[in-house]
Amino acid sequence: VGISLPTFFIGILLILVFSVWLGWLPSYGRGETVAFGWWTTGLLTGDGLKHIILPAVTLAIFQIALVMRLVRSEMLEVMRTDYIRFARARGVPKRKIFFRHALKNTLLPVITITGLQIGGIIAFSIVTETVFQWPGMGLLFIQAVQFADIPVMAAYLCLISLIFVVINLIVDLLYLAVDPRLKSDAASKE
Known part of the structure; x- marks a missing residue:
């Protein structure tokens, strides 16, 4: 369900259930804000958090x-490898096999996809901002497109590009922490 439904439809369903039917959460807007000099945020108030x-x-x-x-899918693939079979044959506890051996080798593609998805959330949250009427970068970009404001569109795209580059750099640095093959290569070069 999480993958097959589009984001805007999930947002509308959540509004229907939690705002209209149950009345627990607000359906739109930013909520109460607090000003700290030039910066205003709703994340430090109860209403803003709701x-x-x-x-x-x-x-x-x-x-x-x-x-x-x-x-x-990665865990299923890794669990079929020879070193997992050897660990089981040696009597290594299942918990240690799952978390120390299998999950660690599963993390490389997961880190890659997660990094790309974080960039995607930042860049393409325009639809979600529109559904919930949030005054954010998405609204600014939509207004820039409507009024053909080329400098604002270019600045938005440059900022998103910078965010993607920084996230990819962080992902590459996380590879060094996770992949033991990269640690041994770096140690052998020194």
């Missing part, structure tokens, strides 16, 4: 479902 729950869940459902499917 307003962020539905958009955050809307953006997270697809990402969580994607990462869960990826981890499951």
Whole structure:
């Protein structure tokens, strides 16, 4: 369900259930804000936190479902390898096999996809911002497209490109922490 439904439809369903039927959460807007000099935020007030729950869940459902499917398929593949069989034959506890051996080798593609998805959330949350009427970068970009404001569109695209580059750099640095083959290559070169 998390992968097959489009984000805007998930947002509308969440509004229907949690705002209209149950009345627990607000359906739109940013909520009460607090000013700290030039910076205003709604994340430090109770009302602002209530307003962020539905958009955050809307953006997270697809990402969580994607990462869960990826981890499951990678774990199934890794569990069929020879070193896992040898660890089982030696009597290594299942918990240690899962978390120390299998999951560690599963993390490389998961880190790659997660990094790309984080960039995608930042860049393409325009639809979610529109559904929940959030005054964010998405609204700014939509208004720039409507009014053919080329400098704003170019600045938005440059900022998104920078965010993708930084996230890819962080992902590459995480590879060094996760992949033991890269550690041994770096140690042998020194």
